Amino acid sequence: MSSMSPSERRLHKELMSLIKEPPPGVTVDTESVQQNLSEWKINIKGFEGTLYEGEDFQLLFKFNNKYPFDSPEVTFIGTNIPVHPHVYSNGHICLSILTEDWSPALSVQSVCLSIASMLSSCREKKRPPDNTLYVKTCNKNPKKTKWWYHDDSV
Amino acid sequence: MNETLLDLQLENAERLNISDEERVRAKAHFFVHCGQCSKLCNGKLRVRCALCKGGAFTVHRDPECWDDVLKPRRIRGHCESLEIACVDNEAGDLPFVEFYFKCAEHVSGGEKDFAAPLNLIKNNIKDVPCLACTDVSETVLVFPCASQHVTCLDCFRDYCRSRLSERQFMPHPDFGYTLPCPAGCEHSFIEEIHHFKLLSREEYERYQRFATEEYVLQAGGVLCPQPGCGMGLLVEPDCRKVTCQNGCGYVFCRSCLQGYHIGECLPEGAGEGAPNSCEYTVDPSRAAEARWDEASNVTIKVSTKPCPKCRTPTERDGGCMHMVCTRAGCGFEWCWVCQTEWTRDCMGAHWFG
Numbered sequence: 471m472s473s474m475s476p477s478e479r480r481l482h483k484e485l486m487s488l489i490k491e492p493p494p495g496v497t498v499d500t501e502s503v504q505q506n507l508s509e510w511k512i513n514i515k516g517f518e519g520t521l522y523e524g525e526d527f528q529l530l531f532k533f534n535n536k537y538p539f540d541s542p543e544v545t546f547i548g549t550n551i552p553v554h555p556h557v558y559s560n561g562h563i564c565l566s567i568l569t570e571d572w573s574p575a576l577s578v579q580s581v582c583l584s585i586a587s588m589l590s591s592c593r594e595k596k597r598p599p600d601n602t603l604y605v606k607t608c609n610k611n612p613k614k615t616k617w618w619y620h621d622d623s624v
Numbered sequence: 625m626n627e628t629l630l631d632l633q634l635e636n637a638e639r640l641n642i643s644d645e646e647r648v649r650a651k652a653h654f655f656v657h658c659g660q661c662s663k664l665c666n667g668k669l670r671v672r673c674a675l676c677k678g679g680a681f682t683v684h685r686d687p688e689c690w691d692d693v694l695k696p697r698r699i700r701g702h703c704e705s706l707e708i709a710c711v712d713n714e715a716g717d718l719p720f721v722e723f724y725f726k727c728a729e730h731v732s733g734g735e736k737d738f739a740a741p742l743n744l745i746k747n748n749i750k751d752v753p754c755l756a757c758t759d760v761s762e763t764v765l766v767f768p769c770a771s772q773h774v775t776c777l778d779c780f781r782d783y784c785r786s787r788l789s790e791r792q793f794m795p796h797p798d799f800g801y802t803l804p805c806p807a808g809c810e811h812s813f814i815e816e817i818h819h820f821k822l823l824s825r826e827e828y829e830r831y832q833r834f835a836t837e838e839y840v841l842q843a844g845g846v847l848c849p850q851p852g853c854g855m856g857l858l859v860e861p862d863c864r865k866v867t868c869q870n871g872c873g874y875v876f877c878r879s880c881l882q883g884y885h886i887g888e889c890l891p892e893g894a895g896e897g898a899p900n901s902c903e904y905t906v907d908p909s910r911a912a913e914a915r916w917d918e919a920s921n922v923t924i925k926v927s928t929k930p931c932p933k934c935r936t937p938t939e940r941d942g943g944c945m946h947m948v949c950t951r952a953g954c955g956f957e958w959c960w961v962c963q964t965e966w967t968r969d970c971m972g973a974h975w976f977g
Contacts, residue, residue, distance in 0.1 A: 573807045
């Protein structure tokens with residue numbers, strides 16, 4: 471444990487608490503984490519009573535060695551990318567805490583909760599208006615995108 | 625004088641509730657950066673008269689907070705250093721005390737051997753986990769924000785390194801080149817920049833260089849664009865021709881940062897002769913690392929100056945400062961030193977260097 475870097479120690483602790491006391495609808499794919507502590511797959515369920523009820527989604531978290539001073543790279547992966555005005559069809563998410571408003575006081579758990587609440591408050595399932603152009607031209611890493619957070623109601 | 629001054633870190637209410645056991649644990653409670661040991665050390669607080677600097681001084685009350693210690697003219701006392709006691713003014717008011725710190729880990733080198741107090745570093749008597757790694761460390765840094773966020777020293781170093789490598793330190797008008805609380809709290813800038821001495825020597829030197837550069841840019845100056853130079857230069861606002869004085873001597877155009885030239889600046893990249901109109905684009909940072917001939921380009925940039933008229937890179941291989949452009953159709957006569965047209969003044973001042 472002592473041979474871990476501060477960044478790895480923090481990730482390890484977050485992982486343990488997420489496995490022991492996961493927030494509702496959130497599960498860590500422990501197999502993926504065992505292979506690589508810096509890439510986590512996390513499953514989240516669409517909450518009951520929302521547009522995403524009954525759907526399962528998967529998030530990929532990538533951490534660099536500056537975590538938690540640098541934000542994790544978070545995208546939806548897999549076959550079911552939620553249809554949502556802030557989620558592009560390639561899995562990129564427009565959410566300010568993932569770039570500009572990131573703080574080391576946030577965590578994997580708080581990011582999952584923000585994403586779950588972003589999904590829950592959605593009133594109409596649709597892609598962002600610039601989806602086609604963005605998906606064609608963007609960098610693979612969503613953190614390289616200069617997001618313009620125009621609306622925080624959904 | 626209260627020798628241990630445990631209480632300085634604590635609010636009044638906390639002071640009353642502290643147990644004996646915690647008192648022992650919290651005994652070393654001043655941290656300093658010691659130049660001689662070049663590391664974080666335990667420090668000791670010392671007093672002297674603010675007027676005569678004599679050490680024989682009795683304070684009227686103990687300091688109760690960091691402001692009492694770090695800010696001048698807070699606590700008065702009796703100076704007993706000289707035969708005639710110091711007075712603060714003509715009315716005969718008693719003088720103020722001046723506090724300073726010494727390293728407690730090496731034998732004192734006398735009056736001038738003092739150390740910079742690192743007032744944000746504290747013993748973690750409340751067992752607060754680090755904001756970043758969530759470990760509970762013995763020694764922590766408490767940010768000056770309303771929430772008093774805590775990081776361990778390793779994570780503080782990581783935080784500084786990550787911000788330094790992205791040049792994200794901020795120039796603060798009063799404190800200098802500094803950082804706020806990593807959680808992004810308001811009014812949380814680190815006031816005592818000696819805290820950045822916790823970085824390695826190379827990192828601290830980098831911090832200082834960035835800070836100086838930032839100061840130069842803030843003051844409307846420019847940095848010499850010559851590879852390996854980077855000298856900060858303060859120039860008149862309307863001056864376009866800048867000479868790197870006290871540095872490498874390069875003369876350049878303030879607008880385009882290329883070698884000084886007559887006439888308008890060329891658009892970026894135009895001088896390299898590469899057509900820019902293709903549709904295939906690459907990540908510019910990757911492209912910068914992947915240049916076959918980058919080393920030669922740097923050599924050319926360092927060892928040549930452009931003809932001020934046609935901008936042909938020109939190497940001066942001995943001889944006088946009077947240059948005649950050899951490019952067909954140019955033939956401009958110019959001065960290697962001034963990077964403008966050759967004049968009688970150049971002949972008088974620096975014909976042969």
